[in-house]
Amino acid sequence: MGTGLKDQNLRAYDDEVDLMELVALLWRARVQVLVVMFVALLVAMGYLLVKPSEYIVEAQVSHPNSLELAELVVLTLESSDDLSASSKSFYSPKEVFVTAQRELLSRATQREFVLSVNKSMEGASEPLKFGSFSGGLEVVPQKVGKAVTGLFLVRLRCQDEERCAGLVNDYVDFVHDKVRGALVADMLSLLSSEAQRAEESIFHIRKNHSQTVEDQLKKLDGMIKVAREMEWVEPSSSVLASDKVMPRYYEGYRVLEGDRARLAAQLDDEAFVVGLRSKQRSLRLIESGVSRIAEVKTKVSVLDVVDYAYPTGRPVAPNKKLVVILALMLGGMVGVVSVFVRYGIESYRSKKTVVG
Secondary structure, three states, rough: OOOHHHHHHHHHHHHHHHHHHHHHHHHHHHHHHHHHHHHHHHHHHHHHHHHHHHEEEEEEEEEEOOOHHHHHHHHHOOOOOOOOHHHHHHHHHHHHHHHHHHHHHOOHHHHHHHHHHHOOOOOOOOOOOHHHHHHHHHEEEEOOEEEEEEEEEEEEEEHHHHHHHHHHHHHHHHHHHHHHHHHHHHHHHHHHHHHHHHHHHHHHHHHHHHHHHHHHHHHHHHHHHHHHOOOOOOOOHHHHOOOOOOOHHHHHHHHHHHHHHHHHHHOHHHOOOOOOHHHHHHHHHHHHHHHHHHHOOOHHOOOOOOOOOOOOOOOOOOOHHHHHHHHHHHHHHHHHHHHHHHHHHHHHHHHHHOOO
């Protein structure tokens, strides 16, 4: 029994891993490990030679700070008293910039831009692919640490850095012109509706005034006719002294004809038309707003470009240092494992030979 226990202890001792023996084994097989690392390095170098470099170009944009935009907003809101609060907020610079951001991220807008680029460069160079452009584009807020600066970055990841810088700048200008065009068109449409409403009000005011005056003239004509038939030229003293309400023809047709002449003069005199001047003033204000929008619409800014995109010459991918380091680490790991595997196989074969 003592002999069997001793044999088991000896076998257990033989199965234990000796750290110094492993270090010595790796030292003896260092050439094998270095060869595997060198092969991994060659593979990495081949990958870096085949893999094209990728770049990120970006333009900085911010909220519009346009005096022309503020002027157009004031003109539009002053001329549109019936606008709701939600409609008025649409014209604030903040909301205009939010609209521009949505358009920057809109796939429909991106598709329109790609089509316009390909149409303008037809036959000149390789056409721009929508998938590569849309997939590499992003709009993100610029941060310093964790604080948001208020600026936004329009980024594009691609392989041709100079072309991508031009595409980013052209896309920002394309979106700017599209949003500005829609904004100005909406303002003009709103002012056009207000002008039409004002013109209709002026027409009805004049029509009502004319109808009222004509009705009064007809009544006076009837009274003048009665006064002439009764030969009432001037009002009699008894009529003037009476406290009773008497028909007007008792005043005499001369008085009535004088009243008629004064009333007929009011028919075409706009000074006597109630509410007309106010509506005419509103119409002139609207027309002034329309003409001013036509003057400054090309100067209106719906987003400010702080910094246009430009080539930096610094690729972001592939990361050559990281690829080389990973290749060496992976090669070293594979080399060490291969040494241990070979040692294990040789040990197994030697034991099997001894037992046999």
